[in-house]
Amino acid sequence: MSEFDEFDDFDFSLPTTHGARQAYRALVQGVAAVVPSHGLYAVRDISALGLALLAPCDAFVDGEHFRLDLFVDGEPYIEGLLAHVVRRCDAGLVACSFDGPNRAQEEHLDKLVLEVQKRQIAERKAAEQRNEESKETTRDIGADERS
Template sequence: MNKLLFTYEADSDLPRQAYRARVPGLLGKDVATQAVYLVRDISAGGISLEDPAGALKTGDALKLDVLIKDRTIIAGLSAEVARHVEAITGLKFTGLTQHQEQRLDKLVLEIQKHLISKLKHGGSHIDDEQTT
């Protein structure tokens, strides 16, 4: 029997506001600087990016395109850097259009459906080392 697994952030005292999905190969591109970051996870409320150089600073506002396989799947997301911990930068989305919100919701839902399907068919759960 397969067990359903979920993750949590042990060092955070704030509850999660939305389900966070992980997609291998998902990228975030800063529209202004054209800098490309590997996406650690994404939700309807925000995104976390791998930023080992520390280019993004708390409070920075930017427009972000989300890409997979060099194809933009969601364009021009307004975001603000909420935190930077080690090489991971967390951004919260701000002022999204209804279309952008719908695209984010659809992306996260499709990822959830894919993971559920994998679990039902004997696949493994891809996630952090902190699983319960």
């Protein structure tokens, strides 16, 4: 009996629900997708499973399959991703799901989403730090005025 046998019955699977997001979707800046059959579009958000393009709703057809290349800050990042349209919104968003990315593409997608998350966490911490410093400055000024 191993010291880790108590974990054999533990289940790490997540329940699947229709309509619910199954992966963290990160809002991105500086990411673009080139769809050779359609053109260049800014990417609004991305996950390991798909992305949302800022595109006119009539630029794509529901269920349409296509190949795309992702660029980060103008530099090629992932080439030849297969995707299809899941939903088109009136707000100029086209939601797409990836169709079986290969291992290298998956790794690049995971890295991109992780880097975006790390940047968002750093920005949030910096904002919290500035807010805290602002509060301390306000308290110090108030204390000086009472003296």
